[in-house]
Amino acid sequence: MLRTIIETRKDQIERMEWLIRPKKIASKKPSATAEADPRVAALKEFFEKPDGVHTWTEWLRLLLEDMFVIDAATLYMEKSRGGQLLALHPLDGGTIKRVIDDWGRTPTAMQPEIGTDNKPTGRMLQPVAYQQVLKGLPAIDYTTSELLYKPRNIRTNRAYGFSPVEQIIMTVNIALRRQMFLLNYYTEGNIPEALVGVPETWTPAQIQEYQTYFDQLMAGDLAARRRLKFIPGGIAKGGVVATKEPELKSDFDEWLVRICCFAFSVSPTPFIKQMNRATAGTQKEQSDQEGLAPVLSWIRSVINGIIVAELKISDLEFAWGDDTQIEPKDEADILTKYTAGAVMTLNQAREKLGLEPYSNPLANEPMVLTAQGYVPLTAYDDTQKRADESAKNMADALTGGAAGDQDDPNNPGGGGKSGAVVPDAASPAAGKPDAKAEKVRASEHWPFNKSAKRLRRLAPIPFDRKATRVATASIQHRLQIAFGKWKPALIKQVAKALAEQGVQKIDDADEEEIAANIAAALEFDGLSSLANDLGIDLGDIATNSVSHVIAQMGVTDAGDLVNQVNDRAVAFARDRAAEMVGMRYDEDGTLVENPNAEWAITDTMRDDLKRVIADGLEQNIGIDEITANIEALGGFSADRAEMIAEAEVRRANSQAALDGYGAARDSLDIRMGKQWLLGPNPCEVCQANADQGVIDIDEPFQSGDDAPPGHPWCECALAPVVAEDDVPDGAEAEPVADESESE
Incomplete structure (x- = not known):
């Protein structure tokens, strides 16, 4: 079982793609020609067969075997006479003994050569760091420039690594003995299928004689075994006692499996009782994150150490490719969200799925998915765009650029969206005339208009965009x-x-x-x-x-x-x-x-x-x-x-302006009213409000609103109207109507 887990982990690492790439340096970006660097191709060629014999996957499995089992991955570095690295040969790490100096460390620094007369010869030699022990005897000495000894799980109080197999050695022993018990159950033992009672008066010879007769009766005839048999009454009275089968698999077996899988961070799903798919998927992701990623990181550090220390290349690195495997449905959901949020284009998503691109040019542009469908990002500037259009339309209305007759109080112009939208709960009810407004409309003259013969309309407040x-x-x-x-x-x-x-x-x-x-x-x-x-x-x-x-x-x-x-x-x-x-x-x-x-x-x-x-x-x-x-x-x-956000911000703007107009009227004694300025293609509600013309500052419009907006997405505006004699200095105003003409 443990061997199966080890081989599974090797398989997972073997399928990973790898590459040689320029290092990502924070101070500068990789050059555009970095991928064309001939050294990249040379390194790829070298690691395709690191020892000159085995392919990358074969060589990697040899290295991983010693790392997983004894944590003593070892590589002999074959070099030319000039010191150039030629090959990386895996060695049996179990035969390698570390040489320890007087300070408890493996010697690495160059040391002076001692002659036969116990005097320095003047030459510097690299000391022996490792010995290969064969048949109990030291066979070959290695220096650190010749042998790469890379235990992964090193400790300060031990000279050697501590592999996952060694960590659970007691569990492995228990599991091995349990397997031997099951093997003996099928190959050894003296417990028969059933015991049949016989009359007490039978002698051993009679029992043996009847046993032989019955065995001959059943031997070799499978059909006869399924037929009814008549036996003497004394035997029948003795009865048949079936022996109980031992429990061949229990929760204890699953417990042993879980320990072994946990040591290697492999999902135990194949070895235990059925679980739901979500739980199995979560365990697989967790095992990849907790177990596979650290091993990949260790391999990367070993290879990059060789590239830097032995091949003398410091600006290139070994890296793992993206090997994320997801379900097709999950991948489709992810790509849909990416395209809907303008993270990627439709054709980029289709390319990732291996599909032909769309011929429509919009498929190459990032787009946002709205309720009306996909909208190009270049045309999707929600708040800013509406604010700019609204300001422009209002300016056109006041200057006559986009409206009708400026002197017509019933068609003053304006700008904004069409108002034909069903009111939301965030906006006041529209379409029902307010009783107070009807009373004002019924009067022949408003006090404001009666006190002012000529009216001037000020520009709507240019709200801070x-x-x-x-x-x-x-x-x-x-x-x-x-x-x-x-x-x-x-x-x-x-x-x-x-x-x-x-x-x-x-x-x-x-x-x-x-x-x-x-x-x-x-x-x-x-x-x-x-x-x-x-x-x-x-x-x-x-x-x-x-x-x-x-x-x-x-x-x-x-x-x-x-x-x-x-x-x-x-x-x-x-x-x-x-x-x-x-x-x-x-x-x-x-x-x-x-x-x-x-x-x-x-x-x-x-x-x-x-x-x-x-x-x-x-x-x-x-x-x-x-x-x-x-x-x-x-x-x-x-x-x-x-929609709610825009409506409420416009409402807050308009109400604050209305309060300001009222305060200015009371403070400066200005005769002031208000007028509803329409947007293009107005709805019936806004049209009715505009048809009222100029009303007193404190009176509501026909819809019951004190000021725009009258419904969601309404971009009508409120304009203050003052008596001509009361126009504030510096304020831009235009005539609305002559009071005698309106009469």
Whole structure:
């Protein structure tokens, strides 16, 4: 058994590919022509047959044999008269005796030659370091320049190495004696198959006579052995006693196997009882990591020592190639992740699989897998690209470059994405007119417009693109981490709840109720921490926007005002972050559950889970299929995290600007309103908000929003509108409408 393990370990090392390459020096990179170095080819040729007789694999197995069994790998270095290395001959390490000097070490330094008169001759000689002992007598002396003696497991209190076989020698002895016992069971012994009782009155002669008769009756006739036999009544009364077979294999045998395998870090899977595939795979990986890698490292150090010390080449090295073997399914999953994350191109993945490349040029570009398919990396600049487009479109709208008539209050222009997106739980409900807004629209004139005959619209606040990009990325990252933790935990909770309900026995009338109860009972971990972190990100955006608003409105002595607006903006950001995860701050500033939270991202997830559970119960597909459908839900995706992050950052920007406008109005006594600026191809919700024209700064738009965004991916903008006489110095403004014309 131990021999089998040793040979297996040799086989594993033999199949490893090796190469000669330039050393990786930290101070400089290998030159482009390093692979063409003629010395590389010369070294490869030398190690293809290191001793001139055996191939690399044969030579390596000879070396490994002595290393594994007696830990005394030995190589005789054959050299020319000029000292050039010609061959490396493996020797029996068991015949090598180390010579120890007066200091307990093998002598290596050159020593003066002593003549016959016991006086130095003036020449320096290398001392004897090793002796080869044959038949009990010293046969040949070797110096360190002639013999390479390389025990792997050396110790300070011993002159020789300590091999894995020697470490388990007692276990080996036990196993050998157990094998001899089993061998004798099949070759020796006097225990028959069964014992048959005979009448007590029979003499030994009668017993022997009947034994002979019965043996002759059964001998050579296999068919007769299977037929019913009639025997005398006295014999039948004695009965048949079958002898018990000894236990030929027990847990003790597995224990011996495990010890031997552990000594060589080889997986014991072939020798023990059946185990599941995952456990076997884990043990194989562990054995490769713990046992194979150190042996490969030892071989590499031996070869590199020869290259440097004997061949005098210091900038080349021996190295092992990549021999990682993975299952085809695992390899496909890895390559899919690499191509989806732009780590490698599609054609690089196909080349690794040995397939023909695609002719499409995009297959040679790194691409990112999105919900709409693969997108080239050059076209995938999420936050920065949208911010640049939004800023450009808003500028075009204000200068007339991309919009209609500047004087038309109902079509002021703007920029951004199409708003026709279904609202997410992270955004306010759209499409339902607010009662307060309807009341304002019903009035003939707004007080703001009534007090100002001519209105001027200021440019929307140019939000800090860098700060917006950083905050969006941070929030998206935090949400993705939270989604990654929540998904497996929620799936586990759902599976447990379904198992307790007994999903195979549920009546149709109970499906919706059970799904609602399970969804309501789900627990989202880490909500407090997530709320605090999101509050910090949104608060940073809010304070940044406040400073831009105050500067735009021409406030000079803005210290106290900025502090007040900042406090309100940060408070809004903090409360909004808590509301996003279904929480709120109580009077003591402690985060508590908020059953009435609006637009909470957890509510959307609960609704999606409720729908999947109810559908699964209705179709009676079982727990595994239901949990698989939950796994595929888009509510935990990176795309949703990005959508929420962008919407919330825009909301924080807009709300902070709105607070700044209100503070400037109160501080400077400016007659101020606001206007919804559309993006291209607007949705009905945003169009209705823009159709309202200019409204008072404190009034909501028709959708119920105080400011954009009105839905996910909305890139509409909010523009402040002031009376012409109240336009702050230095502020860029354009006419909106004449009050008499609007009447």
